Amino acid sequence: MEKMAVKSLAHDFSKGLWQENPVSRQLLGMCSTLAITNAVINGVAMGLAVSFVLVFSSLLISLLRKLIPSQVRIASYIVVIASFVTMADRFLAASFPSISKSLGPYVPLIVVNCIILGRAEAFASKNTVARSLIDAFGMSLGYILALLILSAIREVLGSGTILGYKVLGTWFEPWVIMILPPGAFITLGILIALANKIEQRIKLGR
């Protein structure tokens, strides 16, 4: 019995990393994913901001899940999510002004990020606090990883740098398109295709 519980908790966590990765499998929150992955630092900051909001709103929503009447649940979730987003936004502006500036409107826009409302509706509103927290951590990590990969590819090819440090020599003429919106679509498309291919392999191998 106990083994089962541990196994299901492990599954709650790990499914966010691959099987149900918010970016590559669920294709949620694409707008900010495409927009802010032009540099690794932006991707990391955005990933952390979304994680903060996701973890705390999952916690609160699963705590309140029995109190909130289902007719007003979406409104309640949005109020909870918006509060945490505002907190994250103000914290960034106070402590990391340059990051806050480069993320621009995408921090306040976390309010409408489908990953967060999606997890609230699909998981936190139906499960215990512990499971919801673990689910939120798994999803956050999956999101951060996806943003990291995406932004690393785009920054290296688009600016020849990683976290602002030059990694490619002067011979390399940066592909400007990679830090523009088309580069985001191309990279994301290739990554999702790759993820699908790997998933197919795994299924066939079984």
Add this chain to the structure above:
Amino acid sequence: MSLSSRMIVVLTSIGLLSGGLLVGVDILTKERIALNKKREIEQAITLVIPGTKTSQKLYEEKDFAVYGGKNEQGDMLGFAIQTFAAGFQDKILLLVGMNPALTKINRLFVLDQKETPGLGAKITSDEAFLKFWENKECTNPLRLRKPPVASAGELSPSEVNTITGATVTSEAVLNCVNSSLEKVKRLKEEGKFGGDGKNGS
């Protein structure tokens, strides 16, 4: 409790709680955020008016401000004009550092911009754009050099470089600087900056 009153109670209390929380967050962060903004401008002023120890806002209107920079002895070292250009995407917020007589541009600094990365966004780069704006004569309006030249020495004293592929952005910055210069000279003649602007009164 009936369903509708429960809906009202739950939603109202969630709203009140989060409102209260956010008031707290605002009180905690307000000062830091204001300070960050102020510090950003002050740092930029020391950059565009070299040697500045204290700076002071001399004139302000919507999207336009003039700061004066002074050294430790209180001598006026120059003016910094905060102004905006209509860029390719959005406003480009600029800070133009001038000498006290308003005849020379020390440096240019971009406070905020949303130009195309890799093209127009090069206006923030020293190497690609800003170094061609250092120490420019501006008794007459500045002109753009097209096509751009490789080194700052090839430009005449009243010419500035274009960015290849970002003519709109380069022109926007140039026109903005030229019109702001005229405005500042007019304001100075009208005595808006207090005193003659040289003795730092």
